[in-house]
Amino acid sequence: MSISDDQRHERQVQRRLRQLEADVEAAQPGHNAAAFLAAIVESSDDAIVSKSLSGVITTWNKGAERLFGYTVDEAIGKPITIVIPPDRLDEEPAILARIQAGERVHHFETIRQRKDGTLIDISLTISPIRDGNGKIIGASKIARDISERKRAAEHQELLLREMHHRVKNLFAITGSIITLAARTAKTTTDLAAGLKDRLMALSRAHEMTLPSLNGEAATGVPQSTLFRLLSNVLAPYERDGANRWLLMGDDIDVSGTKITNFALLFHEFATNAAKYGALSVEEGKLDIAVTVKGEILEIVWLESNGPRHDAPESHSIGFGSRLEQIIGQSLGVDISREWMQNGLSIRLSVPRGVISD
CATH class of the missing domain: 3.30.565.10 (Histidine kinase-like ATPase, C-terminal domain)
Known part of the structure; x- marks a missing residue:
């Protein structure tokens, strides 16, 4: 069974992250790699965003700035609906419901809106964020611009x-x-x-x-x-x-x-x-x-x-x-x-x- 470009890309990113984390741990045993991984997320070409279960943006990387046009200061603390067109607002409650149920949303193709009002075709991968006790406290989103495709x-x-x-x-x-x-x-x-x-x-x-x-x-x-x-x-x-x-x-x-x-x-x-x-x-x-x-x-x-x-x-x-x-x-x-x-x-x-x- 063949895999799509999105799936291939995601697997490559995940392998890279795991390898980098392992490299850091091997070089400095016991070192917390969170800061290093955060730097990788920040430099990613993809838009990587996290939000609370109420839909409020909590993190916003450079890729998200480039894709959606909002700076970090403009985005954090705002509802994720700032990038959702009015006719697609019903998608957000459905996505949050699936995240709260512990599901992962793979390669959801949809349309989002930039700060200047222009629409873009994107592919979303959305995963639950859990705390140290395994409780779901938010969601992370990886958005890829698929307009050209x-x-x-x-x-x-x-x-x-x-x-x-x-x-x-x-x-x-x-x-x-x-x-x-x-x-x-x-x-x-x-x-x-x-x-x-x-x-x-x-x-x-x-x-x-x-x-x-x-x-x-x-x-x-x-x-x-x-x-x-x-x-x-x-x-x-x-x-x-x-x-x-x-x-x-x-x-x-x-x-x-x-x-x-x-x-x-x-x-x-x-x-x-x-x-x-x-x-x-x-x-x-x-x-x-x-x-x-x-x-x-x-x-x-x-x-x-x-x-x-x-x-x-x-x-x-x-x-x-x-x-x-x-x-x-x-x-x-x-x-x-x-x-x-x-x-x-x-x-x-x-x-x-x-x-x-």
Whole structure:
């Protein structure tokens, strides 16, 4: 059975005290080691306090001064409740009752209050103090500041919840991609190739939302910008180190919760352009213009110098079309197309709050 850091620390302190007392006694037989042990208590990093059975402070070491902010003169003779927040005052009678019954309280985690009013997380170990006849006359408390440990534990829990949420979302999105691709693929080769491309796009989008990769605070909401998102999606279509695409206009932050949706949408546009449009020929060109108009973000995806093709008689319901429907309905994005003789214009109207909140 493993022991906690608090238990390990307490055992080390107790062993040290016993050894020091034994050393003093061995060096000076019959010498009273009380003064020596008192010096050790005074120099301890932990707050060590004693109180009477009525809850009045009787001793207060330097560690208690540092932890709670009260000097020895300010603390001794005062009720121990000076360091207990109002909403935790009911803890003291319960603790005193256990001490009077001869019990020892091990590693009781609670909150206490400093002189300046700030709250601290502490771990308390409380023991009865007995006189020479064994009668309980008070209690000693060892208080350790565990604020840093609590923050670390809360941070870890937050990261675990975030990881759980991300994994669930990724599986949900991956499931949708597989379902939609299976409906539209004509061969297993088409299905495999399509899934690979889309999952790689999803992976790139997911990387942009990871705090450890983009430098965002781990507890904050990761963000990218629209131009950075588009650059990542279009990076595979560079040729000889030169871009075949141009980004113009107003860049804007994209919330981490929206990056995946928009990355998949733009990936579908780019895939179609590479198969049938401007990115499928050497002289093809892609211009993307972004304009903020009040509370509306307007994005124009303009392909030119591409192969000649006419507008389809009816808009086919393939993967991209279904994806557009899903994103359009869930985020309120309006998408329209205009086919030209040697290109295509796609216009997106996005509520600004949707993309950046």
